[in-house]
Amino acid sequence: MIASVQNMTDTAASAPKTVLITGTSSGVGRAAAVAAAQAGFTTIATVRDLERTEQLREAAKDAGVELEIRRLDVTEPDTIEQTISGVLDTYGKLDAVVNNAGVGSIGTLELLPLEQIRYSMEVNFFGVLAVSKAALPHLRASGGRLITVGSAYGSVGQPFNEAYCAAKAATEIYMEGLAAVAAEVGVRVSVIQPGPIASSFGENMPVDRVALRAAAEAGQYKSAYANYLTYLPTMVASAIQSSEQVAESVLHTLTDPAPAFRIQTSDFAKGFVADKLADVDGSAIQAITREWLRAG
Structure with missing residues (x-):
């Protein structure tokens, strides 16, 4: 009996590590899922809509790797619990979670309905917490990793991106506090901070761009928004x-x-991050961002 238990322990220890990644239908999530599978991870690639997995499947095929694709919507607690339970039932463990699912938002306070700002927080902040909370007991058991794709x-x-920035800032600060607590129980917590990314992420923003621009141009923000x-394209291109x-x-x-x-x-x-961390009174960042809104 003792030998049998030891064999089971040795088998679990030698099995490939299991990682669950959210938001893998496109962009960083899709690339991270493929990279993790190439590195030998058993990769559970989750998506909100199983009808939008063609490009994910094609990317895995081109890379010669296998992904297990499951549905998970970070705003639906039942899908989070079902997916994580399913992973545990199939593999017996969860070694890492990558919180990548997110949604963009463009506009400013007077031009956006509060519902859109709340939705940004729901996906980018509360969705991350919901997945992390469900996963943490299993990450404690495996001495695993909790990784969140944030943003610089x-x-x-x-400016004109306040809702997205606020949600990412809240997530980073929460994870910064959680990291110390999680470390005490053997879980490493990290936040990845990309700058501008060439992906289809912006296409999924719940924004009527034509209406937003019309509203901006009809009001007091016309000049600032146009500038x-x-x-923005100049900053992004560089x-x-x-x-x-x-x-x-993410793989590193x-x-x-x-x-x-x-x-x-x-x-x-x-x-970008260094400028903020060194800016104790906020004046340096204000000078930078206000310059973006002035005619060159």
Whole structure:
């Protein structure tokens, strides 16, 4: 009997590590799922809509890897519990979770309904907490990793992007506090901070862009919004990364014996975050972001 239990323990220890990644239908999530599978992880790639997995399946096929695709909507607690329970039933353990699912938002306070701002918080903040809470008992059991894909914009409030930045900032601060607690029970917590990414992420924003622009141009924000839209492509073009490059940082965080808590994926992101962390009274960041809204 003792030998049998020991054999089961040895088998579990030698089995591939199991990682669950949210939001894998496109962008960083899809690239991270493929990279994790290539690195030998048993990868559970979760999506909100199982009808939108063609590109994910094609990416896995092209890379010569297998993914287990399951439905998980971070705003639906039942799907979170069912998916994590299913992983435990199938594999007996959960070694890592990558919170990647998210939604963008563009606009400013007077131009957005509060419902849209709440939705940004629901997906980008509460959704992350819901998945993390459900996973933590199992990550404690495995001495695992809890990784969240945040944003450099979670450190710096970006004009006309306040709702997204606020949700990412709340997530980062929550995880920063949680990291110390989780470390006491053997779970490493990290936040990945990309800068601009070339992906379809922005296409999924719940925003009527035509209506938003019309509202801005009809009101007091016409000049600032126009200047912002002129400046933004210049900033993005100089710093943009591919989803695959960001996924490399995710994979490194999954495999590094002692990953940092806060991990920037580019020099741009490092500089962006460093400016904020050094700006004690907020004046330097205000000078930077207000310049974005002025005619060049």
